[in-house]
Amino acid sequence: MTERNVPHAELSTGPTDWKSGAMQARIARRYRRERIFQSLGLGAVVISVLFLVFLLGNIVKNGAYGFVQTSVSIDVTFSADLLGDPTSLSPEAFTEKVRKTNMLRLIQTSMQELFPEVKGRRDTRTLLRIVSTGARAQLRNMILADPALIGTTKRVELLTSDDIDQVIKGNIDISLPEANRKVKDNELSWLQTLQNDDRISLNFHSQFLTGGDSREPELAGVWGAIVGSAFTLMVTLLTAFPIGLCAAIYLEEFAPKNRFTDIIEININNLAAVPSIVFGLLGLAVFLSVMGMPRSAPIVGGLTLALLTLPTVIIASRASIAAVPPSIRDAARGLGASPMQVVFHHVIPLAMPGIMTGTIIGMARALGESAPLLMIGMVAFIVDIPGSINDAATVLPVQIYLWADSPERAFVEKTSAAIMVLLFFLIAMNGIAIWLRQKFEQKW
Amino acid sequence: MRNFSKYAAVAVIALFGASSTGAFAQDQIRVVGSSTVFPFATAAAEEFGNTTNFKTPIIESTGTGGGMKLFCAGLGSSHPDIANASRRIKQSELDLCHKNGVDEVVEVKIGFDGIVLAASKNAEPMQFSLRDLYLALAAQVPAPNTEGGLGNMVPNPYKTWNQVNPNLPSLEIQVLGPPPTSGTRDAFNELAIEGGCKTFTGMKALKKSDKRTYKAYCRGIREDGVFIEAGENDNLIVQKIQANEQVIGIFGFSFLEQNADVIQAYPVSKSGKTAQEPTFDAISDGAYPISRSLFIYGKKAHVGIVPGLQEFMAEMIGDNAAGDLGYLTDRGLIPLPDSERATFQSDVQNLTKLKLN
Numbered sequence: 001m002t003e004r005n006v007p008h009a010e011l012s013t014g015p016t017d018w019k020s021g022a023m024q025a026r027i028a029r030r031y032r033r034e035r036i037f038q039s040l041g042l043g044a045v046v047i048s049v050l051f052l053v054f055l056l057g058n059i060v061k062n063g064a065y066g067f068v069q070t071s072v073s074i075d076v077t078f079s080a081d082l083l084g085d086p087t088s089l090s091p092e093a094f095t096e097k098v099r100k101t102n103m104l105r106l107i108q109t110s111m112q113e114l115f116p117e118v119k120g121r122r123d124t125r126t127l128l129r130i131v132s133t134g135a136r137a138q139l140r141n142m143i144l145a146d147p148a149l150i151g152t153t154k155r156v157e158l159l160t161s162d163d164i165d166q167v168i169k170g171n172i173d174i175s176l177p178e179a180n181r182k183v184k185d186n187e188l189s190w191l192q193t194l195q196n197d198d199r200i201s202l203n204f205h206s207q208f209l210t211g212g213d214s215r216e217p218e219l220a221g222v223w224g225a226i227v228g229s230a231f232t233l234m235v236t237l238l239t240a241f242p243i244g245l246c247a248a249i250y251l252e253e254f255a256p257k258n259r260f261t262d263i264i265e266i267n268i269n270n271l272a273a274v275p276s277i278v279f280g281l282l283g284l285a286v287f288l289s290v291m292g293m294p295r296s297a298p299i300v301g302g303l304t305l306a307l308l309t310l311p312t313v314i315i316a317s318r319a320s321i322a323a324v325p326p327s328i329r330d331a332a333r334g335l336g337a338s339p340m341q342v343v344f345h346h347v348i349p350l351a352m353p354g355i356m357t358g359t360i361i362g363m364a365r366a367l368g369e370s371a372p373l374l375m376i377g378m379v380a381f382i383v384d385i386p387g388s389i390n391d392a393a394t395v396l397p398v399q400i401y402l403w404a405d406s407p408e409r410a411f412v413e414k415t416s417a418a419i420m421v422l423l424f425f426l427i428a429m430n431g432i433a434i435w436l437r438q439k440f441e442q443k444w
Numbered sequence: 445m446r447n448f449s450k451y452a453a454v455a456v457i458a459l460f461g462a463s464s465t466g467a468f469a470q471d472q473i474r475v476v477g478s479s480t481v482f483p484f485a486t487a488a489a490e491e492f493g494n495t496t497n498f499k500t501p502i503i504e505s506t507g508t509g510g511g512m513k514l515f516c517a518g519l520g521s522s523h524p525d526i527a528n529a530s531r532r533i534k535q536s537e538l539d540l541c542h543k544n545g546v547d548e549v550v551e552v553k554i555g556f557d558g559i560v561l562a563a564s565k566n567a568e569p570m571q572f573s574l575r576d577l578y579l580a581l582a583a584q585v586p587a588p589n590t591e592g593g594l595g596n597m598v599p600n601p602y603k604t605w606n607q608v609n610p611n612l613p614s615l616e617i618q619v620l621g622p623p624p625t626s627g628t629r630d631a632f633n634e635l636a637i638e639g640g641c642k643t644f645t646g647m648k649a650l651k652k653s654d655k656r657t658y659k660a661y662c663r664g665i666r667e668d669g670v671f672i673e674a675g676e677n678d679n680l681i682v683q684k685i686q687a688n689e690q691v692i693g694i695f696g697f698s699f700l701e702q703n704a705d706v707i708q709a710y711p712v713s714k715s716g717k718t719a720q721e722p723t724f725d726a727i728s729d730g731a732y733p734i735s736r737s738l739f740i741y742g743k744k745a746h747v748g749i750v751p752g753l754q755e756f757m758a759e760m761i762g763d764n765a766a767g768d769l770g771y772l773t774d775r776g777l778i779p780l781p782d783s784e785r786a787t788f789q790s791d792v793q794n795l796t797k798l799k800l801n
Binding site: 122 | 522
């Protein structure tokens with residue numbers, strides 16, 4: 001602010017002497033300020049990038065192993081005595097018999113062939129715990145799919161339990177004293193034998209992407225949450241988009257400018273800043289208590305999230321409708337179009353890219369929300385994949401929250417892997433928004 | 445664009461049509477309640493879904509108090525069938541149930557849970573009496589060299605453990621624990637803080653004369669930054685105590701079991717007894733002082749309407765699940781003594797109605 005102190009008389013005397021010492025000093029100071037400001041700005045960018053890299057790096061480091069799972073190959077004898085004979089039994093009776101059979105006995109027979117020295121109830125139980133509890137269902141489905149297996153012996157890859165899996169992945173420190181470990185010495189020696197036999201392998205785990213939730217980390221999958229998120233977002237889109245668009249058109253094109261519409265406008269802008277949990281309370285009060293809709297259902301979640309995204313949609317739509325030049329409207333009216341024709345034939349098509357972008361960004365926000373869903377019961381343990389918007393379901397962020405809260409160590413990597421899946425969808429949605437903007441953007 | 449409005453109208457109508465024709469028929473068991481029971485209830489639900497022809501029950505983690513509110517709100521398909529609780533149902537909650545037509549409630553105690561105080565493996569070993577914990581963590585404590593009681597209370601002045609008890613090391617007191625909405629916190633306040641509080645004769649006298657003030661003094665946790673509320677996520681507490689050796693965390697026994705390779709639990713003693721580590725056996729026989737019972741509550745009126753309800757309750761208390769070698773026990777549930785379990789098993793079989801006192 002020293003420039004201002006220069007007396008007025010001095011400024012008005014002749015051309016500026018750029019070479020003078022005082023002027024040079026001022027110029028140098030100016031450049032220095034500019035450099036400092038620029039480096040501060042660059043520093044801010046670098047810091048945010050570092051945070052992002054650290055966050056993503058941490059998630060990928062933890063989550064990469066969430067997509068692979070340890071299996072153990074064992075030779076299973078599908079004995080006809082135990083499972084029934086498909087040639088003599090009717091298909092229904094055979095299915096029933098297989099369903100009732102405890103598949104653990106098949107696994108037990110095979111494991112005891114490998115480790116004949118293991119005796120006693122407790123040790124046998126520990127031995128069987130190498131294999132995941134999901135192996136029973138795996139074997140049952142194998143037999144039902146192919147009854148010809150009965151009477152044969154086949155090498156089968158079964159999932160291991162999460163503890164064994166964590167040892168193989170190096171997440172359990174086996175150098176600690178035995179008492180401090182979940183996996184005991186005898187289990188480790190069995191595991192060593194299996195490894196020496198080349199029976200242990202680490203494979204891509206498709207069940208993580210295709211399965212529902214489970215309390216066993218090795219069986220848990222994100223598909224149920226993905227389907228729940230899809231149903232919820234569908235309801236959100238179908239509610240928020242038409243309502244938001246109508247509100248935006250009316251407010252921008254038809255509404256009179258008076259105190260009442262001003263108040264509405266201020267309220268819409270304020271709504272965009274309301275914490276999301278408040279919408280959850282509203283959803284609980286209106287949709288569950290008054291309208292009697294089912295708890296935990298995507299329809300309620302979708303309607304609640306629609307309330308949350310409405311302000312975003314309205315604000316974005318209004319901005320892009322307002323950005324359509326008045327000359328377009330004037331020209332349409334000049335050719336005899338009614339106000340409604342002006343809006344629907346000219347303004348909306350031209351504003352559509354902006355409206356879609358705003359809507360997709362609103363949807364992306366809805367996809368990442370978990371707080372409002374807490375109130376309406378979507379934070380729940382749900383195994384079955386939802387089949388409609390009325391079935392109980394959960395969504396991706398909630399699934400991440402639930403896994404992060406589980407005691408089992410193996411859920412740490414599942415949590416990070418699920419975050420990676422969520423980030424993939426968020427990036428994809430934002431990518432579509434950018435693409436739409438680029439492709440359809442109008443330059444005036 | 446004319447098409448667009450048509451599509452929009454059709455979509456909206458279809459949406460609301462779908463929701464109303466859905467006829468919210470209930471064929472799935474719905475469970476709400478304690479986040480402590482949640483890991484056990486979900487494990488049982490999954491096993492139940494896998495081994496029977498019933499659908500897998502839906503389990504929500506709402507906290508014990510929140511769950512009871514939902515459970516007692518009424519009968520019918522829009523209300524849950526089972527409430528999980530990390531403490532016994534209160535008379536006020538049972539009254540609410542009765543008021544809303546939920547007359548017959550079946551109570552099942554499924555097992556015990558210990559609340560542990562733990563720190564990083566690298567931290568200095570310590571052991572506490574309940575009195576130490578009270579003096580370190582209560583908001584108001586008896587003034588030094590007094591036995592407490594009205595007029596003798598001062599805001600907690602202690603900053604290091606050796607000020608509380610000269611036998612403890614001179615480390616700063618820093619404790620991470622659950623927030624007041626948590627059942628774990630309720631139980632910790634009642635068992636540990638009040639347990640230590642009672643050892644002062646002045647406080648005992650106060651209990652007889654003015655129960656309300658006694659409770660306020662004996663269950664209030666200090667709010668000057670020494671006790672840090674870390675949210676309902678026990679995993680977060682486990683991670684934080686690993687990262688910072690100075691900090692002690694408070695959480696459920698199942699989290700200790702899963703992380704025994706990186707954290708250590710501190711032994712705790714009742715007054716006049718030797719300190720006990722929170723082991724399976726010590727919690728099971730009551731030697732470890734900070735342990736509580738876990739319950740589930742079922743609606744008798746829903747049995748026969750909601751398929752599998754009675755069977756699911758039987759599953760949760762079955763020997764296969766809650767027994768000595770059951771799968772819930774593998775996850776850190778401390779089983780009931782055999783005779784007590786048999787009692788609750790027969791309660792489920794006969795749908796015995798709960799009466800408090």
